[in-house]
Every structure is written in C-alpha cells, then in structure tokens.
Amino acid sequence: MVKNLILLGNFLIGISLLTILLSFTGLFDLELFSFGLSSGIRIVGSFAIAGCMLNALSYGFLELTNQQ
Numbered sequence: 001m002v003k004n005l006i007l008l009g010n011f012l013i014g015i016s017l018l019t020i021l022l023s024f025t026g027l028f029d030l031e032l033f034s035f036g037l038s039s040g041i042r043i044v045g046s047f048a049i050a051g052c053m054l055n056a057l058s059y060g061f062l063e064l065t066n067q068q
Contacts, residue, residue: 012051
C-alpha cells in the first residue's frame with residue numbers, strides 16, 4: 001500500500017513537471033487549469049506539492065515500519 005502511494009506521488013510530480021515544461025515551450029496552455037482567481041501554474045504547482053507530500057509521508061511511514 002505504501003509503495004503505491006509512493007508511485008502515486010512520483011506520478012503527480014512527473015505529470016506536473018511535464019505540464020510545466022510543455023507550457024514553457026508553448027506547446028500547452030496552462031489557462032486550461034485556471035479556476036477563479038488562481039492561475040493555471042498555481043494549480044499545477046499544487047499537484048506537484050501534493051506529490052511531494054505523499055512521497056514524504058510514505059517514505060517516512062515506510063522507514064518507521066522497517067525500524068520496528
């Protein structure tokens with residue numbers, strides 16, 4: 001279960017990175033993700049942060065269970 005959460009976190013980071021890189025080259029428009037007063041880059045960045053948080057929590061839990 002924990003390894004699936006790690007993979008999900010890595011997937012979120014990878015998709016966010018790919019989306020940001022595509023937007024820098026002009027191949028993808030981030031206005032598709034804009035909602036209300038939040039810009040598209042903020043929404044995509046939120047997915048990257050969520051992926052980092054999932055990874056940090058999952059690796060911490062994995063390390064805690066391996067020590068016991």
